[in-house]
């Protein structure tokens with residue numbers, strides 16, 4: 023809902039979010055780098071460059087795993103939505119940690135030769151046709167490239183510029199990136215070490231990410247089946263008696279679009295369920311100060327017109343409604359974004375305001 | 376779908392009371408979880424071995440006969456307390472470079488070398504200083520130096536770059552370090568085979584191509600893996616040299 027783009031719009035919750043995240047990351051690195059070596063008691067320590075590289079690499083992996091768990095967790099239980107709220111800062115931080123990892127590696131393993139270190143990274147190992155000894159660095163480069171693209175385009179400016187659907191599609195690249203990190207580690211350090219603690223943590227993390235996504239997808243499919251409408255012109259949404267003032271019922275139309283039908287002060291209005299910001303589910307939000315408020319990042323819309331209040335300019339499509347007895351029906355044809363539709367009095371709710 | 380009883384979080388508004396407990400728990404779990412993983416992963420690091428640059432020995436200067444395998448060696452004739460006469464030193468330049476351009480003109484001649492030692496157990500190497508300070512012709516009669524053939528061997532072990540292995544890096548071997556090892560070997564740093572069974576008392580052997588050339592291209596795909604290979608072994612002082620036959624390379628597991 024921004025009129026002018028400033029790098030980050032701060033608020034108390036974001037400060038808390040970032041402080042907790044940074045504290046966690048700092049503690050991980052501190053413990054790995056300074057507390058653990060005393061326990062290790064190696065005769066001679068691991069070179070600090072390699073030690074640093076490993077700490078930052080492992081940290082980036084753990085961070086990425088946590089980030090990828092937040093989405094399905096919030097879909098499974100909306101109480102986790104606050105973790106989603108500022109996830110982008112988490113992602114950008116992960117990118118910095120991963121860059122640091124790669125930096126230590128390139129400045130150590132690939133330095134000191136007569137060639138350029140970045141060229142050396144590409145030509146030093148060319149055993150692409152074998153599994154053992156495969157140049158696992160290539161997977162790291164791919165993942166890092168994606169992380170940098172995602173971090174660089176993470177700001178709302180880019181979302182507007184690229185359009186939310188395209189932006190979202192680009193940001194799904196986080197999944198190939200994660201798989202690539204999994205390959206990077208599986209073909210790299212897991213082939214090399216005697217101690218298998220990392221293998222356990224690593225596989226646990228990857229399985230957790232996969233499992234949560236599967237659970238969320240299954241739950242969503244069940245929910246969608248219950249919501250799916252027949253292919254008629256007017257679709258039955260619910261009975262007025264099922265509705266609560268300030269909240270919505272969602273209907274999945276045959277074309278794939280979702281409608282959020284709100285009851286607001288005894289009158290019914292319908293808008294698209296997809297928030298203009300990042301497709302957040304508007305029907306899972308609520309009306310605050312007479313405005314529909316998105317549960318993801320709090321963008322707001324006038325329920326009758328689908329427009330964000332001035333000075334903001336976001337718009338979502340609206341839908342026509344009618345009632346038959348106490349049944350609420352919605353017209354499957356969406357109105358252009360921002361079209362005002364006179365709210366329909368809800369039978370039996372006229373007294374409420 | 377939403378209902379009245381569920382707390383509703385809006386980022387720019389104060390967090391609903393009903394959510395605060397859960398979110399606090401998540402924060403505590405997150406912070407302690409990350410410290411815990413940091414500890415678990417930090418103490419799971421393998422011992423990188425005891426190889427090191429021996430700066431503590433100070434600069435080493437010895438004299439001997441230069442040989443090319445083609446990797447340059449010094450058969451020490453006039454040693455010191457760290458590097459006795461009769462020892463054979465592998466020679467390397469700074470970083471991932473070699474000293475061939477300086478050693479080739481001195482082949483078969485007496486030379487004085489000077490530099491920093493790298494040492495890991497029985498394996499060592501000398502990293503020479505720059506230019507003529509590192510290696511220069513020495514006065515004197517060239518003594519008779521012999522090379523003793525030990526026949527053909529089949530060995531199991533790992534091809535490493537001798538310099539990282541000897542202590543330029545810790546860890547300096549293994550698959551995570553493979554690209555780094557390759558880069559050293561491309562820079563003609565002496566390759567060393569670490570044999571699982573000692574050959575004539577030694578587990579480290581300098582590796583060359585079958586006819587005394589640099590490491591064959593094919594061997595690069597086998598660097599840092601557990602492999603078997605065959606080749607002719609010869610003794611040059613206290614150093615063994617393995618002329619590997621690339622057609623016999625095989626990955627073991």
Ligand code: HEM
Nearest residue numbers: 076079080082083120124127159162163165166203211551
């Ligand atoms: C240019 C990109 C990258 C390069 C060249 C690179 C290279 C390497 C190398 C050489 C190692 C082995 C280090 C050793 O133990 O000796 C390593 C380990 C690792 N890398 Fe990367 N990497 C890159 C990007 C990434 C990214 C983006 C991530 C994760 C987000 C990542 C995660 C890891 C992890 C978890 C390890 C294992 C660390 C450990 O031993 O505890 N890497 N990487």
Ligand code: FES
Nearest residue numbers: 297300302316319
């Ligand atoms: S999706 Fe971000 S506010 Fe709706």
